[in-house]
Amino acid sequence: MPNVYISSVIPVPVERVWSMIRDFNGLPNWTSFVMESRIEEGLPADKIGCVRAFQLQDGGFIREKLLALSDYDYSFSYAILESPMGVENYIATVKLLPITDGGRTFAEWSAEFDCASAREDELVAHIGNNVFQSGLNTLKERVGA
């Protein structure tokens, strides 16, 4: 099972980063590749099991289900229900850890999934670079880091 792991140091306190990313419907606020997002069936964005449906800048359409959310651990997990990427059993986790030294944040974004074996390297690179690293880079800008 391929997996992707990207992590970074964000030079602002963990509470500030968490307040930006906690909103499961808030991808347009802190990524550059999501155009618009909504939560299906009018559910609250922090209800476990809710589904976000969003449109990418490049036109792709993705639906993801919230599996877990923890304010205590600054962490959430989600699964892809529908996407143009050709992945199955895709589960991703975003987690923040405080860096007490300097009041900074350690951010991790990871995923595991299945796909056609010939596409593994391409998908790992794409998700790692164009989704996770790109997302964390934009997040750093948006939190004023």
Next chain:
Amino acid sequence: MITVQRSTVIDAPIQVVWDILRDFNGHDRWHPAVDTSVVDDGKRTDQIGAVRNFRLTSGEKIREQLLSLSDRDHFFRYAIVESDIPLQNYVAEVSLKPVTDGNATYWSWTSRFNSPEGRETELADLVADGVYESGFAAIRARTQSLITPVSPSLATEKSLEGVAIHVDRHGGPEELYSAPVMAPAPGPGEVQIRQTAIGVNFIDIYCRSGYFDLLKPPGVPGMEAVGIVEAVGTNVRHLLRGQRVGYACPPVGAYATVRTMNAALVFPLPDFLDDQTAAAVLLKGMSAEFLVHRVHQIKKGEIALIYAPAGGVGRLLCQWAKHLGATVIGATSSEEKARVARAAGAHHVILPGSQSLEKQVMDITGDHGADVIYDAVGRDSFAHSVAALATCGHLVSYGQASGDIGARDIGSLASVSATLSRPNFGHYTDTPEKVAAITTRLFEAIERHVISVDIGNIFSLSQASDAHRALEGRKTTGSTIMIPDELRKGTS
């Protein structure tokens, strides 16, 4: 219950930080608050349940037990079992995570404990500042010093000029000559090393003479060296500029003052092992490790017959086999070498005499024979070795000092249902995982004095011909190493 949580980012790859932290008994070498530390009951430092027993520089004594350790998660957990400082029910966790967009390391150190009434703040501050924060600072300084340039040339990665011993055609020691060489800037997966000590092994003579085809002239011989990392290429995550490293592996090319090579089989050296000792023991010690632990697993009570017990590998085999509980019989050629073998732990020594080797072995063992035989002699000894084996014994033929072993009749092995092994160093040491497992146990054996290193002869690199003549002429005892000429001038 008090919770103390501290975390930081260290500007070094996670493997470098983990290599330092995972040694549960190594904190007296890096933490400023720890004076001396030992592990109770002879347990390994990475054995779950091991207790480190240490004294702080301020005088207090503490015993802490390792509760869990994970190389996969870069995590360990430990508890205080006894302490002069009243930290009660203290359980702490150390966790490392890679910062992938900077090749740095996130380090979290947390604990929970109870305190006597009124001392909560004092003890929490002691743990947070006196232990965790000062530990962060010490590791930061240590990893920084590892990457501090050791010469101005390190400011940018570039090729290095040096000297190497070349061979233009197979032949005698006179074919070795000294000439300038260039170690290029390291490419992806490569490391550039400024070498400080080079091991000389019998295999180097076989490469020079053409008996082995590992060296195709023109080329540079040598399989083993130690030095300082000058630069690393991309994708090298386990080595740092300025770090002390060693290797013992093909391809040949170690007879040089500078070298750029594949980094996968190059590993950091522990602090307690100096450069010259490391160059004297890496290849021979790694051989001894897989001979007694992997090719054949020596068990307590076995009888081991070891040829050339005064030689480089043979002496280590005697020490290690004795430590593992074997009765060791050395087979050698002179009373002088017999003394070396006895000092290395041989319980009995056989010399050439009126009776055959097998008869002497049978007399010593009450007709049992040897359960395992380490035979480095080859052609002249093979038949005697088979005759000296116990039923279901194991003949490990790992050398050919007397000449090519040639074709043999395996039917003779049926006389005692023998097992025959013919191990090749390269097959036991060709992946980073194998090398890590072997060197971990080798370094531990050296640190615990299970084996000892005897540097018998030190030559300047430019005297490589003389080093080969001495080794071929059987004039050496102990290990032979060479030192780059400019360093030799500095030390002698």
